[in-house]
Amino acid sequence: MNIIEIKDLSFSYQDEIDALSNVTLSVKKGEWVSILGHNGSGKSTLSKLIIGLLKADSGEIKVDGVILNEESVHDIRRKIGIVFQNPDNQFVGVTVEDDIAFGMENLCFEQSDIIDKIKEYAEKVSMSEYLKKEPHALSGGQKQRVAIAGILAMKTDIIIFDEATSMLDPKGRESIMNYIKEINKAGVTVITITHDMKEAVLSDRIIILKEGRVIACGDTNDILNDKETLNSSNLELLLPLKLQYLLDEANLSNDKVKDILWQLSLNK
Numbered sequence: 001m002n003i004i005e006i007k008d009l010s011f012s013y014q015d016e017i018d019a020l021s022n023v024t025l026s027v028k029k030g031e032w033v034s035i036l037g038h039n040g041s042g043k044s045t046l047s048k049l050i051i052g053l054l055k056a057d058s059g060e061i062k063v064d065g066v067i068l069n070e071e072s073v074h075d076i077r078r079k080i081g082i083v084f085q086n087p088d089n090q091f092v093g094v095t096v097e098d099d100i101a102f103g104m105e106n107l108c109f110e111q112s113d114i115i116d117k118i119k120e121y122a123e124k125v126s127m128s129e130y131l132k133k134e135p136h137a138l139s140g141g142q143k144q145r146v147a148i149a150g151i152l153a154m155k156t157d158i159i160i161f162d163e164a165t166s167m168l169d170p171k172g173r174e175s176i177m178n179y180i181k182e183i184n185k186a187g188v189t190v191i192t193i194t195h196d197m198k199e200a201v202l203s204d205r206i207i208i209l210k211e212g213r214v215i216a217c218g219d220t221n222d223i224l225n226d227k228e229t230l231n232s233s234n235l236e237l238l239l240p241l242k243l244q245y246l247l248d249e250a251n252l253s254n255d256k257v258k259d260i261l262w263q264l265s266l267n268k
């Protein structure tokens with residue numbers, strides 16, 4: 001069953017160029033989908049349209065069988081959590097704990113439940129010591145951790161992560177990705193918007209946007225092997241695949257292999 005169905009969606013900020021043009025896609029219940037695309041390809045715009053923060057010029061969005069419109073937007077937002085690309089857009093409270101609580105309060109969680117969940121989720125993102133701090137005094141990565149905790153605590157059916165771990169250190173990123181794996185296994189539908197191919201590998205399916213249009217959509221393995229499409233979207237091949245292509249082209253002497261590995265490790 002498709003939990004998200006998007007048909008012929010178009011949107012422009014001003015009347016000039018369409019930020020999204022005739023986007024049609026679907027996401028199955030329980031699926032993990034990555035949305036990839038170069039800067040300005042429309043990924044964040046799409047996520048804002050899905051949660052009804054922006055209104056489409058034309059086309060249709062259905063969430064769990066319900067068409068998104070002014071009447072349904074509140075119910076739909078109870079089903080979708082989003083971690084914004086810029087964590088500053090997520091913060092409204094005076095303290096970190098206010099911010100983790102914010103989404104739960106909107107969903108009318110019991111006060112005692114909120115208190116327990118603040119603790120539980122702050123711990124999951126390693127921010128327990130910062131609960132009384134002011135959010136604006138945190139580093140970018142710490143803000144992202146807090147934003148992630150607030151959204152995870154809401155326990156929505158669908159979560160969109162818009163480059164939500166871009167400022168985290170590698171260990172922090174790994175631990176959040178492991179947690180996303182866990183919640184997805186437990187049935188949460190996950191959409192990750194990312195430039196990191198190592199993150200995209202984890203998803204079931206990949207959708208690539210280019211200049212506001214869907215240019216590729218398919219199983220993760222197929223898309224990650226599609227060199228031309230990835231190149232045309234400024235996306236990187238995974239390192240082992242890059243290596244495979246280089247080795248195919250090269251003379252396979254040991255020295256040559258060593259040289260290629262060295263060049264790759266320098267990211268040249």
Ligand SMILES: Nc1ncnc2c1ncn2[C@@H]1O[C@H](COP(=O)(O)OP(=O)(O)OP(=O)(O)O)[C@@H](O)[C@H]1O
Binds near residue numbers: 019045046085
């Ligand atoms: N608030 C805005 N007002 C006007 N134009 C905007 C606004 N936000 C985005 N755009 C334009 O819409 C297009 C899509 O932007 P969007 O932010 O959705 O891209 P993106 O794929 O999320 O990019 P990135 O990888 O940089 O986050 C771009 O051309 C951008 O310049």
Ligand SMILES: [Mg+2]
Binds near residue numbers: 043044045085162
């Ligand atoms: Mg974006």
